[in-house]
Amino acid sequence: MIVTRFLASREAILLGALVALLALIAIRFPAFVAPANLLRVFNDTSLLIILTLGQMVVILTRCIDLSVAANLALTGMACALLNVAMPGVPVVVIVAFAVALGAFLGAINGVLVWKLDIPPIVVTLGTMTIYRGTIFLMSGGTWVNSHEMTVAFRALPRATFLGVSMLTWIAVVVIALVALVLTRTPLGRAFYAVGGNPNAAVYTGIDVGRTQFWAFTLAGALAGLAGYLWIARYAVAYVDIASGFELDVVAACVIGGIAISGGIGSVGGAVLGALFLGVIKNALPVVDISPFWQLAISGAAIVIAVALNTRANRTRGRVILKSAEHVT
Amino acid sequence: MSIFRTMMTGVAAAAMFAGGAQAADVRIAMVVKALGNGFFEAAGKGAEEAAAELGDVEIIYVGPTAPTAEGQIEMINSLIAQQVDGIVISANDQDALVPALKKAMQRGIKVVSFDSGVAKDGRNLHLAPSSDALIGQTIIKLAADHLPDGGKVAVLSGTSTATNQNSWIAEMNKVMGDYPNIEVVATVYGDDLSDKSYREAQGLMQSYPDLDAIIAPTSVGVVAAAQAVADAGKIGEINVTGLGLPSEMAGAIDSGASKSFAIWNPIDLGYSATMLVHELIEGAEAAPGAEIQMGRMGAITLDDNNEAAMSEPFTYDASNIDEFKSVF
Numbered sequence: 001m002i003v004t005r006f007l008a009s010r011e012a013i014l015l016g017a018l019v020a021l022l023a024l025i026a027i028r029f030p031a032f033v034a035p036a037n038l039l040r041v042f043n044d045t046s047l048l049i050i051l052t053l054g055q056m057v058v059i060l061t062r063c064i065d066l067s068v069a070a071n072l073a074l075t076g077m078a079c080a081l082l083n084v085a086m087p088g089v090p091v092v093v094i095v096a097f098a099v100a101l102g103a104f105l106g107a108i109n110g111v112l113v114w115k116l117d118i119p120p121i122v123v124t125l126g127t128m129t130i131y132r133g134t135i136f137l138m139s140g141g142t143w144v145n146s147h148e149m150t151v152a153f154r155a156l157p158r159a160t161f162l163g164v165s166m167l168t169w170i171a172v173v174v175i176a177l178v179a180l181v182l183t184r185t186p187l188g189r190a191f192y193a194v195g196g197n198p199n200a201a202v203y204t205g206i207d208v209g210r211t212q213f214w215a216f217t218l219a220g221a222l223a224g225l226a227g228y229l230w231i232a233r234y235a236v237a238y239v240d241i242a243s244g245f246e247l248d249v250v251a252a253c254v255i256g257g258i259a260i261s262g263g264i265g266s267v268g269g270a271v272l273g274a275l276f277l278g279v280i281k282n283a284l285p286v287v288d289i290s291p292f293w294q295l296a297i298s299g300a301a302i303v304i305a306v307a308l309n310t311r312a313n314r315t316r317g318r319v320i321l322k323s324a325e326h327v328t
Numbered sequence: 329m330s331i332f333r334t335m336m337t338g339v340a341a342a343a344m345f346a347g348g349a350q351a352a353d354v355r356i357a358m359v360v361k362a363l364g365n366g367f368f369e370a371a372g373k374g375a376e377e378a379a380a381e382l383g384d385v386e387i388i389y390v391g392p393t394a395p396t397a398e399g400q401i402e403m404i405n406s407l408i409a410q411q412v413d414g415i416v417i418s419a420n421d422q423d424a425l426v427p428a429l430k431k432a433m434q435r436g437i438k439v440v441s442f443d444s445g446v447a448k449d450g451r452n453l454h455l456a457p458s459s460d461a462l463i464g465q466t467i468i469k470l471a472a473d474h475l476p477d478g479g480k481v482a483v484l485s486g487t488s489t490a491t492n493q494n495s496w497i498a499e500m501n502k503v504m505g506d507y508p509n510i511e512v513v514a515t516v517y518g519d520d521l522s523d524k525s526y527r528e529a530q531g532l533m534q535s536y537p538d539l540d541a542i543i544a545p546t547s548v549g550v551v552a553a554a555q556a557v558a559d560a561g562k563i564g565e566i567n568v569t570g571l572g573l574p575s576e577m578a579g580a581i582d583s584g585a586s587k588s589f590a591i592w593n594p595i596d597l598g599y600s601a602t603m604l605v606h607e608l609i610e611g612a613e614a615a616p617g618a619e620i621q622m623g624r625m626g627a628i629t630l631d632d633n634n635e636a637a638m639s640e641p642f643t644y645d646a647s648n649i650d651e652f653k654s655v656f
Contacts, residue, residue, distance in 0.1 A: 031534065044527065146555070146579030147653070158559060234522040235555050235579065241522065281524075285516060285531025292488060 010257040014272040017305065018279065025283045032283060039164065045278025046171035047233070050226045051245070052252040052274040053178045053267065054106075054219030059253055060191045061208075061215045062198070062262030063113060063120035068223045069245035070131035071105045075227030077135045080144040080237035083153045091152050095228055102224015103217050105131065110216030114209035120216075128246070135239045146235035157233045167229060174222065179267040181218075191215055195262025252277050255305040276305065353384040356605055357407045358598065359400055359417040360391035361444065366575075366656040367594045368418065371443070374598025375416065381623060382606055388412065397421035404428040408435055414605035416598075417451075418443040426450035438608035442601035448633055452614040455601050455628070457592035459637035460492075463545070463571070464499025466590050466640045468507060470569040471541040474587050478509020479540030482532045484553050484570075486520040486546040496545050513539070518549045525552035533560055544570035550589060554580035574644050574652035581649045593642035594656055600625045600638050 026033045051068050058065045075098050082094060105127070112123045146154065157167040182188035193201040194211045201208055231237045256273020258265030280301055284294045358375050360368035372389045379385040388407070392399025397420045405428060407415060415437055419425050422445055429439050429450035438452055445454040458466075471481045483500075485493045497515065504512065513536050518525025525548060532539060533556070542557070544550035550572040557566045558580070568586045580586040603622040612620050616632045628636035644652060 029535075037534070040530075044530075047523075143573075143576055145576045146551070147582060230523075234526060234552060236522060236551050236576065243521070245523075281527060282531070285528045286535050288535065 011266065011268045011272060014255070014257065014269060014276065014305075018272060018276055021276065021279055021283075025279070025287060028287045029283070032286060039168070041278055041282045042171075042275070043165050043168045044282055045275055046167045047226050047230055048248060048252055048278055049171045049271055049274040050174050050222050050229075051249045052256065052270045053174060054222035055249045055253050056256070056258050056265050056267070056270040057178070057182070057191055058120075058212075058215045058219045059258050059260060060195045060262055060265055061212045062195045063212055063215065064124065064250065064260075065106070065109060065216060065219050066121065066124040066246050066250075067105070067109060067128040067131055068219060068249055069242040070128040070135075071102055071220055071223040072227040072230055072245070073239070073241045073243075074105065074131040074135050074138075075102045075224040076231035076241060077139055077144070077237045077239075079153075079228045080149060080231050081138060083150055084144060084148050087150045091156050094153065095156075095225070098224045098228035099221050100224070102227060103221035106220015106223065107213070107217045109220065110213035113216065114213040117209075120212075132239065132243075139237070139239065141239060144231075144237040149232075149235065154232050154235050157229050167233065170225070170229065174225070175267060175271055178218075182267060187211070187214060192263055195264075197263070248277060251302050255302060273305075276301075354382075354414070354606065354609055355386045355388060355410075355412045356414040356416060356602060356609075357388040357390060357403075357412045358602070359403050359407070359415060360389070361400075361418050361420050362395040363391045363393055366654075368598075370594035370655045371418075371598030371601075374595040374600075375602040377595070378599045378602035378606070378623060382603075385602075385606060387602070392420075395420050397424035400425055401428045404432060408432050408437065411435070412437060413609050414438040414440070416440050416442060416601045416605050417446065419446045420444070422447050438605050440601050440605040440608070442597055445635070452608055452634065453604065453620075453630055454633070454635040455597070455604060456635060456637045457597050458639065458641050460495045461499045461502075462637060462640040464496045464501075465503050466643075467496065467543050467545050467570055468500045468503060468510070470588055470590055470643065471543050471567065472507050472510055474567050474569075475510060475540055478507075478511075480511050480513045480536055480538060481541040481543055482513050482536065482539055483515040484525060484528055484532070484542055484544040484546075484549045485515060485517050486549060488517045490520075490546075493545050500543075518544075518546070518552060520546055520548045522548055522552045525549040526556045529553040529556035530560065533557070533562060533566065539566055541567045541569060544568065544572075546570070547572045547576060550586070551576050551580065554583075554585040558583050558585045571641065573656060574649055575654070575656060577644070578649050578653040581644070581646055588643050588645035590641035590643045592638070596625060596642065597638060599623065600628075604628070 022033055031037060055065055055068060078101055079094050079098050082089060109123055109127055112118055113120050157165065159166045161169055190206045190211045193206055194208050198208050230242060252274040253270060255276050256269035258270060280298050358372055375387045379387045390403050400420055408431060415432060419441055426447050426449050429446060433439055440453055440455060441451045442455045443457060483497055485497060514532060516528045516532060518528045529542060529552060532542060542553045544553045550568060550570040554568040557563060557568050563584045568580065569589050571591055572589045573591060577586060577589055600622040604620055607620050608614060614630060614634055616630055616634060619627050619629045621627045625639060630636050
């Protein structure tokens with residue numbers, strides 16, 4: 001019973017698609033599916049996973065956050081500048097600072113959506129530009145380069161524990177925490193309730209705006225964390241970092257079966273959606289396909305995944321009153 | 329073209345240094361895109377060097393606080409009123425400055441544009457830092473110099489549609505006959521995004537395990553490739569080279585991921601432009617085909633548009649990186 005339910009679930013379909021994709025890549029480049037390489041792909045996708053989980057929570061509440069990549073870039077630049085200005089500050093403090101600043105930037109979105117009732121897409125489109133502009137103001141348009149950052153600052157994502165990099169571990173911890181919040185806390189249930197049926201949520205005593213505020217704040221905190229990790233991993237900070245990445249994040253959510261109309265989605269789906277994109281991104285450079293085709297291929301993969309998702313998602317209509325047709 | 333953009337975006341801190349002999353016979357004004365930009369401060373140093381060599385020259389270094397054509401037009405009008413003998417300018421707009429500079433030329437002021445050119449009517453001659461052909465020859469030479477026995481190199485470019493990178497790569501391919509032992513195994517595109525460039529570099533290392541060098545003629549790509557090589561533990565096996573800024577590449581030179589890279593030298597550029605305008609003031613004629621001396625930098629021959637390229641890009645390595653990393 002449980003097995004058949006799982007096999008019919010979106011996650012199972014997505015997992016199947018992911019395995020099929022890996023098999024397809026293995027035909028052209030067998031080394032890709034070596035365990036060490038798969039771990040590397042997961043590591044590379046960690047940042048996308050962290051952001052996708054934040055975005056998922058926002059989408060669950062019928063909102064969208066287009067400012068995640070700008071938030072990431074702003075927080076990352078702030079961390080880099082902090083590190084340059086005060087090299088003595090321990091990395092733990094910088095990580096805490098990143099999460100706090102990210103949460104604050106997310107909370108700005110949340111307050112605007114909650115208190116001013118502006119559509120989330122407009123709010124976050126605005127804050128996206130504001131955050132990017134702020135990076136320019138902070139940095140004066142110049143880069144923060146690897147030799148200006150301290151060794152400890154750059155080392156955290158690369159440090160290994162039990163043979164696996166900290167970046168991967170952090171992603172695993174974030175997955176576990178978000179899963180815990182969504183399934184085991186009142187706030188987690190509220191996210192689903194608000195997106196599933198806002199009117200009914202109000203009647204059960206849930207404050208819709210407040211719940212959306214927390215969703216944005218959570219997404220912001222995760223974007224902030226990813227901001228530090230991004231800068232430390234690529235060892236460079238500049239205004240345009242991660243530009244356009246918000247679209248990858250939304251695409252990962254959609255592939256992962258998170259309904260844009262809110263209320264439907266799971267942590268497993270979001271992670272698989274991000275991994276699906278991550279595998280494509282990492283495979284395209286090695287399978288020797290013309291770069292001119294690469295964009296079209298990754299775009300097509302998204303469209304196909306979404307098309308399959310919406311088909312699987314469509315609930316059959318039910319005839320409630322059979323006799324009604326014959327009454328007249 | 330991000331190298332360019334990074335150079336041009338300067339902090340708006342005003343820094344003005346005018347010096348030289350008080351009773352100078354010849355006064356040359358250097359008008360830069362904006363004050364507080366390390367690249368132009370370095371060009372200003374070059375101009376001072378030329379003035380010291382010539383002896384009777386006073387340099388007036390000016391520029392607007394924000395990189396606008398309007399600000400530069402004001403400067404030019406004020407310089408005309410001051411009756412300077414020559415103007416050396418890097419234009420914020422190639423057409424907007426023409427009327428003001430025409431007025432200057434009518435008053436007998438010699439005008440040389442450098443770095444960013446002015447349309448033909450608005451200057452006596454234009455000095456480009458380098459030419460497509462010279463850059464193409466330099467990037468392959470950088471890789472070949474460290475591969476005496478030949479080897480496999482790959483190119484990591486910006487976007488697949490970038491005009492400048494494509495023409496540099498085309499020029500590079502033209503001279504591949506001079507390097508019979510060197511094989512260019514692939515050209516990939518990192519789209520000037522650090523994450524995609526990093527991933528493409530990883531892909532290159534996977535697809536070609538015996539790769540010897542990565543040539544990245546883009547400042548974002550070269551930094552990301554150096555980081556990817558360092559993270560893969562392949563320092564010493566794979567040399568990352570190409571075009572980059574000393575401040576951004578200092579970390580990669582320190583770690584050994586990059587043995588050398590190139591970019592035009594702003595000091596030489598300021599020096600050469602000043603020498604050229606001085607030659608014009610002394611009576612040299614700027615006409616197609618004319619050969620004009622520029623001190624220690626040799627001579628240029630003007631083409632049909634009265635334009636010339638200064639030299640091949642300047643090579644930076646462990647011996648001079650510390651001197652230049654704080655400059656630009």
